[in-house]
Each structure stands twice: as C-alpha cells, then as structure tokens.
Amino acid sequence: MAATMKDIAKRTGLGLATISSYFNGGNVREKNRAKIEEAIEELHYEVNEVARGLKTNATKTIGVVIPELNSIFCSEIITGMEDILRSHGYATIICDCRTNRALEKDAVEFLTRKRVDGIINMPVDITGSHLCDFQKTGKPIVLIDRRITGVECDSVLVDNEKAARDAVELLLENGHRNIGIIGGPREVSTAKERLEGYCKACRDAGIPVRESLIYHGDYTIQGGVQALETLVNRNQDMTAVFVTNYEMTLGAVIGLNELGIHIPEELSVIGFDNLEFARACSPKLTIVSQPTEEIGREVARIILARLEGKETEKINQKLQTEMIMGKSVSKICR
Amino acid sequence: MAATMKDIAKRTGLGLATISSYFNGGNVREKNRAKIEEAIEELHYEVNEVARGLKTNATKTIGVVIPELNSIFCSEIITGMEDILRSHGYATIICDCRTNRALEKDAVEFLTRKRVDGIINMPVDITGSHLCDFQKTGKPIVLIDRRITGVECDSVLVDNEKAARDAVELLLENGHRNIGIIGGPREVSTAKERLEGYCKACRDAGIPVRESLIYHGDYTIQGGVQALETLVNRNQDMTAVFVTNYEMTLGAVIGLNELGIHIPEELSVIGFDNLEFARACSPKLTIVSQPTEEIGREVARIILARLEGKETEKINQKLQTEMIMGKSVSKICR
DNA sequence: ATGAAAGCGCTAACAA
C-alpha cells in the first residue's frame, strides 16, 4: 500500500494537522518542515487526491464531452484547453460520444457519478436535456461551438454567419453566381448559422437561393464525398462550392479527385479549417479558419474563473474566423 | 448537496448495508428493492464514485499519457480505446505531454496522485524512468507503439521494420534505386525500426545505403516540409522518397506542392497513415497504414484483463501494417 | 436478508 499522511505523522512524531497544513500552504516550523520533507522522500508519499476530493467535495477534475475526438477541430481545442487546466491542477476526463445523443447523456451521467467539478461540452443534443440534472448540482457548464435551447450557461462560439458570408462574398467578388454549399446537419446551430450566412450573402448580391445548390451533409468525410458528387450531378452550371467543416472539405477534395474534376478550372472550392491540409492541396485551398487555440484557451479561462467563484454574469463569447487565401478560387469573367 | 446513501436509508427505513447491497448486485427483498428505487428516483441519487473509490482503493479510472493528442495516430487509437474502457465503467484521463519528457513525468505523477487504476502510455522518455514509481504501486502499465529500455511491461507495438521493408521493396520493384527516407527522431524505437527496415531492404537488393538519402525528422508537419526540401536539394538523383509518419507525410506533400514538384513523374512518394488524406491527394498517395483501431482495442483488452487480475505473463503484441496502393509510385525503366 | 459499526485518507474546527 502507498504511504498515507498517518505514516508521515508516525515517522515525524507530528500530528496530522501539521502535515495537512504543510501540504496546504500553512505555517509549519522550519525544523518540522524539513522532517516532513524527509519522510515524504523516504516513504515516496503522494497525496491521495481521492480522499482529499471526498473531504473537500471537489475532485479537481473536469469532464469534457465532445461528438468526435477524432476530429481535428475538437482535438485542437482540447489540446490547448487540457494544457491550461492541468497546469492549474485539474484533470480532464474526455468522453467521445460518437455524435450520439444517448451516449452523450450516458457520458454526462457518468461524469456526474465521478463528481467532476464542471463540464465542458460541445453538444449533440440541442435540447440540452442531457445537462439538466448536472446543472442542478450548481457546478459550472461551459458550452463550446454550438448553441442549445434548453439550458442557460456560458459558451464560447464562433461567428459562423460571418464566416460563411465572408467565404461566399469572396466567391461572388470573383464572379461566381451558381455557388453550391455543403452544409451540416439541419439541427446543429453552427450549420444553421453557416447556411444563413450563405443565404444572406447570396440575397444581398441579388442572387436567388436555389434549393438544388444546398446539400445538408453530416460533417463526416464520407458525407463530404457524397455531398460533392450529388451537387456536381444535379447542378451542371455550378462553378463554385463552399464546404462548411473540415471533414467534409476533405471528403469533397476526395470526391473531386476521384471524379477527375480540376480545382479551380472546373470548380472553385472554399473549405473549412485545417490550414496544413489546405497547404497540402494542389492548388492550395482557400479556407475559412477557426481560432481553435483561442477557443480552447477561452473555455479553460472561463471554467477556471467559475470554479474559483468569480464571474457572475453569463459569458457568451463569440470569436471571429479568418479567411486563408489559397488558389482554389478562379475568377470568372462575363 | 447531492443525496447520499444515508438519505436513501432514512427515506426507506432500511440500513446502509441493504442499500449498498442493492447497488452491488446483492440479494434484496423485492419489496425493499422497489422502495429503494423509488427513493433513488425521488432524490435524484447518483452513486458517489469518489467515496466508493476511497473505500475500495480503485478509482475505475485509467490514465493515458501520449505525446500529442493532436496527431491522428494517437487520436484514432484513443477513440477506440476510450469507447471500450468506458463501456466497462472506466474513465480515461488523457494527458498530452507535448512530446516533452519533463511534462510526461509530471503527467505520470499527476495520475499517481489521482490514484488511477492503470496507465496507458505512448512513451517519450525511452528510459522509462517516468514510470518507475508508478510501477511500484503494482498497478498495470501498458505501452503503446514504442519500446522503452528501463521498464518491463505489456505493450502493443507494430511491426515497423516489416512496414518499412514493404514500402521500400515496392519502390525497388518499380525500378527505384535512389530512395530517400524521412525518418523519425533517432532515439524513438519506431523510427529506429523503420530506418532499419529501409536499410535492410536496400542491402538485400544490393544497394548501398547512402547517408545523404537519410533524413532524421521529428515527426511533425513542419519537420516534414523541411525534410523534403533538404532531401531534394542534396540528392539530384533521388527518384523516390519514403515518409515514415503521417505528420511528416503531410509536410512532405506540402513541400512538394510549394516547390512545384510533381508526384510521381518527378518524385515517387510513399507515405504513412491516414487513408483519407491519401485519397485526397492527387494522384492518390500510396501509404503504409497502421491498424490504429486494432491497437486501441488490444490496449483496452489487455489493461482490462490486468485489472481483473487475469493474465500473468507479459504480453508483447506486435501488429502488422498494410500497404494501401495509390498512384504515387512511378515505374522506372532502365 | 438486513442492521450496526468500523474505517478508507484526508481536511478543518477546536483546543492547547
């Protein structure tokens, strides 16, 4: 068995309170401090955070529930976030719910039993019903990327409408009129907002929105392949396509590749996320880039503030995206 | 405050042991069972796993320490693994140590304090010194992907030598003689083995290994870009290059792109991992593909077996890779 | 089948 504080007390002849005080930054006489440190060394003592957690009712653990770990948008956010949280003594338990509402609910219950101090969630269930019980514990919840209807809590989102508007306007400026969009699932807020940006940009340019140019994808690679094929087949006059997340962008490029369609001569493309992938495409892909690092940092900052009891008003951060110019958009002269 | 077993006891008039027995599959009279269930419902009771962990000396939590979460090889392995572990009631705390030995050591100590029941590690420190103290607890450690020298434990590896040999032999069969390799860090076992496979294949074909064709990269994207540029510059006669992980493959493709070198006319390429990226390349990239899902499954299986006290002998799994044919290798006629 | 009580390793209130 591992050494306990009792062992240290016995070995040093001190009381438990002194040892505890030592670990919690209290005042301990220099002599005793040395004794304690020696004992720790000898016994290879490590604080038992489980026991501490039981007593303090705080596990120093944050639960993270996301749709797909194996998605670069998620993993980039988590990387930065976890770094900060760990440096503040918090562990993160990550639950990948495979874009499945039932699994998402399971994950939150699981984390509730684990008594995590807070939950960070990129929600799949837009009603937020999976979070209701946890919220009753009074512990903080921070939402990433997507809005939900049922639950009021802090969130870090991206200005998706503007992101899409920027992309579509770039295409319009280059003379494109028949622009396809590979959107996301109808119920996901980011997808709605991106589609809305697309529609607004078109309308503002006096171009009627045509249903056949809109494809509601599922944010997966294979979905992107299929979306591209469908759009190409049913729109002979389409000269450009805007793809609204990374996985589908990858899928669309695969589709174009396998159909032998050349970018940008035959079809202009604007993708989403993953700068490095964009650079690896030939010609380099023009993309909308989300500030994943910043999202991770902000989420960490917000939940830490809540855990320390700061911040009273709801925080609803909205971050901006950036267009990264490549060579995948051609100029059309009429 | 959340409800406790005491609250249920009070509400049902039963003793604590009965409630506990109910939760742990013991025999409880049907009448009482119903009463308990009603109370759970009413009080929104959720087991406190922290308290349970303190008592049972098992947290039902596994620590995972990896070099980079934001690497597809890692995230694919973790995805499958976490799925299985969670379905067995285990949480996974993931620590991304940023390919840094000091952070890796910190992570293991952190997990030790958290009293995780076991550690899964894709090691950065090849001496394994970061694992020594944890190993003394008698809890299981499973290594992924890389060998270490100091510590004896279960591992799930890949046959890297064969993987590299397959790739190089394919190039040789197609008439290539001046084959470059973008290898990994000298001290990492996978890199050594892949380089060894490259060297053996060359020697077996009667081709002397030329130092200038070997680049020791760092397994990062930017490292891949630089490696490719270096190899191309110092080997005018190089007709093919073998890249030994995904990030560097992405980097190499970026480099080729930016230098305007065509695959495979000017340079044949064999990459590593990420089938989808390979499909998105034009022409489709030929790659060595590692069985990430299987690795994840095996790791989960092994650590679960250990946790249940099964398995006595050290397990050293070695899985095979697969060549996925694309069109990035040209045939050279002489 | 159920109840009473001890104790897992820690913190914190109180006393000294």
Next chain:
DNA sequence: TTGTTAGCGCTTTCAT
C-alpha cells in the same frame, strides 16, 4: 504553531 477529533460517502465485516 501543533495535536485531537469528527466526519466526507461509501463498502464490508459481523451480528441478528
């Protein structure tokens, strides 16, 4: 500053 002690919520004997 340091020691004593109660108790966090659970499991687990040991009785009954």
